[in-house]
Amino acid sequence: MAETQSQPKGKSHLKRFYYPLDQSVEKPFNWGQMLRLLTFIKPYAKTLLPGAVIAMFVSTLIRLIVPIIIGKIAIDKAIANKDTDLLVSLVILIAGLYLLSYLGNTFRIKWVNILGQNVIYDLRKKLFSHVQRLSHNFFDKRSAGSILVRILNDVNSLQELFTNGIINLLMDTVMLIGIVAILVALSPPLALAVMIILPIMFYISTKLRRDIRRSWQQVRIQKSRLNSHLNESMQGIRVTQSFSQEKENTEFFDGVNTDNFETERIATKKSAYFGPFVEMSNAIGTVILISYGAHLIIIGEITTGTFVSFAFFLGMFWEPISRLGQIYNQLLIAMASSERIFEFLDEQPNVHEKENAKEFHDMKGHIEFDHVQFSYDEDRIALHEISLEMEAGSTVALVGHTGSGKSTIANLISRFYDPTKGAVKIDGFDLKDMKIDSLRQNISVVLQDTFIFSGTIMENIRFGRPEATDEEVIEAAKVVGADEFIKRLANGYQTEVEERGNILSAGERQLLSFARALLANPRIIILDEATASIDTETEVKIQHALRTLLKGRTAIMIAHRLSTIREADNIIVLEHGKILEQGNHRQLMEQKGEYFDLVKTQFEMLDAL
Incomplete structure (x- = not known):
């Protein structure tokens, strides 16, 4: 069931609308969806992934071997028999193994980071490309801010999973299985005693999962709302200032920001519960090891070397469990984000193109x-x-x-x-x-509120036909009467204009849109209130240009100005x-x-x- 949507704490005379598509929906953990997310690793399955996995196995195997060497050989044989040569040889061997483990970890970290960055790049590229192909109906239902959150924040939240989480999950799982197998082989009674806490730990952690996941879903929703409001505020800054509503807008933003802060704090707090619980389990396991292990040494069931190896492995045992808890939190975050990402990727255009x-x-x-x-x-x-x-x-x-x-x-x-x-x-x-x-x-469409992209004047006119030469761009500008004002700009056609062309007047932006449309050389041209933002003097100037622009083309003109x-x-x-x-x-x-x-x-x- 969808959670009740709360209004931000800030005051506002405006009724702020939050898009229902950003509501949190309670769903079970979807492993099928997680496997779908992992398919983005497939292009690198034969290059980066094998090397990272091999490096991981090497370093993990060394960590499992060293405690056995120290306990069963160094203590029970070299020290017990006072064999100095054997002890020196073991020290050199352990140093060599640690050096090999260091190299393995170095290459593992390098390769998984390259892998993770490539996967994030591919995912963001696919999401952006897909969104660009969606129908207008999709954008009618969503704010620009909520779309930006999914392409930026939600994809970024998967970075930790791909750069560390997946390989660490594999490494810690292998290590945990190896440790359990070795502990049972060293002493089944002692192994059973120290792991008696595991069922209780598993039960409590399972109870926490649903609550933690819902919290991270709320974090994503609040971030979407925050970005939506930021986008709206920046786009409407002139209206805000003209009505002297800066204080009002700041109060509303403070409410949205506070909600975002609270959801992040609650989610982080709940996720942090797992760490102390693991530490407590580790403490209980250590007490059991010392008391019961000492008893087994006294009655001759195990050697001192076995006890030392056990102590090493017990310390290592809780480490992967703790990391697995952190990885699970990463999976929860990734699940919340991937749900939102795949919702966009699964969105199909209302306007379908037939295969034939x-x-x-x-x-x-x-x-x-x-x-x-x-x-x-x-x-x-x-x-x-x-x-x-x-x-x-x-x-x-x-x-x-x-x-x-x-x-x-x-x-x-x-x-x-x-x-x-x-x-x-x-x-x-x-x-x-x-x-x-x-x-x-x-088809070329010229709107009343024409959009000017960040870049040069030349690049904006060329947008409709990227392969056009500079001479063709200039000629198009001359035909529609834009060349005159462009030449007066500081750098002419190479003048940089910011988003929406704020350094240009409404009439100048409209003239650029005419040049852009003419350069594209369409068979059909649609002018949707295209001269509404142009003053009478400028309109008279472009009437002749319009005749040239429309000559030989089917033109659809939408205008309230009937002249x-x-x-x-x-x-x-x-x-x-x-x-x-x-x-x-x-x-x-x-x-x-x-x-x-x-x-x-x-x-x-x-x-x-």
Whole structure:
């Protein structure tokens, strides 16, 4: 059952929404999932892993041999018989064995660290690549912060498991089995006496497992919430400062941060219970060894050398048990993180590509909506079985009030979503039968809030066609009128812009997006409120550039500013997901319908100004 979601301790007038997909779900320990996680080691199973395993066996074997040499040979033979030569030889032998063990451990640590770093690299790369291919529906349900947590924090939390945990688990298991076998061989009664505490220890540790695992699940959830709030705060810093809500936001962050601190503290505290318990077990075992072992020496059941070897092995016996407890904690952390990682990896795009999907060759750009209905969710229908055609090379404008379905039509053309009913076709081909990359390589989308990546102006324009030359980039910028302001920048086209292009004005960012779209040389171009952020002077300047950009291409223009679409070949007026009327500007004005009213309203508003 999902745990109740608590509100952070900080105050806020805003109702902060936490994504239900980050809720903790109580599940049994899934060894199948853990084995799936271990498959990421497979590429290195013939290179790094064998060397690390061999080095581990060498060092472990030496640790098991040395106590026997000291007890059964050095004490019972060399010292008992006062054989100095044998004793010196044994000292040299033990020193050599320890040197060999040191080399084995050095190579083991080196190889497992290289192995672990490679596995983490592969896992993060696979997760990032997979997330990039998911449909828009996936991102609609999650904050950017919660996605970042899984790609960064959750993958990082597996690092200790892959660099140390797995090989240590194998090493400690081998050592534990070896120690138990040797103790039983040396003295079965004494071995049974010192290990009598094990069943009790196993019972208590088992009782702790479920609680510890739930605690680490909560840690992951709180980290996700913390990162989500941080991302939201940084993105909305201008709004926060403009309303003087820094104190309010800090108080809320303090609540989220406190929750994160508390969950981490509780999880760490519970995980730390195992260590002292092992120490207590070790103390009990030592008391039993001394009392019962001394008795066995007195009655002649065991030799002094056997007792000394037993003491060595008993000290070594609790060491792997303690480490196994730590490794188990690592497994709990890894399980909590891997559940969240595999949840993303198992997420499939809502927009599926068929195995025998075809590619577009020489796309013309004729678009057809055949009785298309679409719903973002069951309660809200965005499009009601609309049918329309957009001729290749024509400019089509979509107008209507907010929520009328304009952006939905654009999203369906790019196949960010699939229609609930009906079919969207380009050049007569149903988009569901075509390769997604083949489709989108022929489409450029220019949004109102254009995204500028960190990097140079040149790199941002080249983003749509990485193989373009510098000359082609500059030519595209000149055509859309961006070259003029770019040359005024400190380093021209090599000027570095930070995330979202904060050193540029809204109009300048929009001009860059036009250059980017033109350079990609698409057959279909979608302008979604693309001129809304551009002032009137800049808009007039790019009207000519738009004619060049749209020439010979099918263009879909979404605009509230109706002056930008007067020259469109076809204007489609939408309302609540239905087509009210369509035609060119002159035809619609003569009809004196909805479009006429929209134009009249806008001109009246301009006159009032």
